[in-house]
Amino acid sequence: MGVSGSGKTTLARLLAEAWQATFLDADDIHDAAARTRMAMGLPLTDAMRDPWVARIAAELSRRVAAGERVVLAFSGLRRRHRDRLRDTGLSLRFLFLHGDKDLIATRMQARSGHYMPASLLDSQFDTLEMPAGEADVVTLAIDRPPAALLRDALAAVRLTA
Numbered sequence: 001m002g003v004s005g006s007g008k009t010t011l012a013r014l015l016a017e018a019w020q021a022t023f024l025d026a027d028d029i030h031d032a033a034a035r036t037r038m039a040m041g042l043p044l045t046d047a048m049r050d051p052w053v054a055r056i057a058a059e060l061s062r063r064v065a066a067g068e069r070v071v072l073a074f075s076g077l078r079r080r081h082r083d084r085l086r087d088t089g090l091s092l093r094f095l096f097l098h099g100d101k102d103l104i105a106t107r108m109q110a111r112s113g114h115y116m117p118a119s120l121l122d123s124q125f126d127t128l129e130m131p132a133g134e135a136d137v138v139t140l141a142i143d144r145p146p147a148a149l150l151r152d153a154l155a156a157v158r159l160t161a
Helices: 008-018 032-039 046-065 079-086 101-110 118-127 146-158
Strands: 022-025 070-073 094-098 137-141
Touching: 008 022, 008 070, 008 094, 008 146, 022 046, 032 046, 046 070, 046 079, 094 146, 101 118, 137 146
Parallel strands: 022 070, 094 137
Antiparallel strands: none
């Protein structure tokens, strides 16, 4: 979990491969209207996010019920969104990719082919409710190499396996 550009997809793909799990990107579960809105530089409202989070929870539940181990790249900016996933009753571990806004902005400006413009980064940070006191959240500093993040991510998920 984390703001756009924090490295969620990169780490989740690496973790899914190393942990022999299915990779699921919550961005793929956004509807067309949400993607269009964000591409236009307009942030989503909580009312727009709620059905998306419900679809993510349903997809996670379906996959786990089918016997899959899943790694999800998911912003999880609001506590209530994280709580909605917790309400599934699944065994979860959230990895919060936390970093400096300037570093993330540089990353966002360097990437291509993503619908989320760097102009929405401020709204991402404004929306983010820090996961302080949430026992199932492990914070990972994003200013380290992917291999170091993967090592810490593997250690965190092994606690729930």
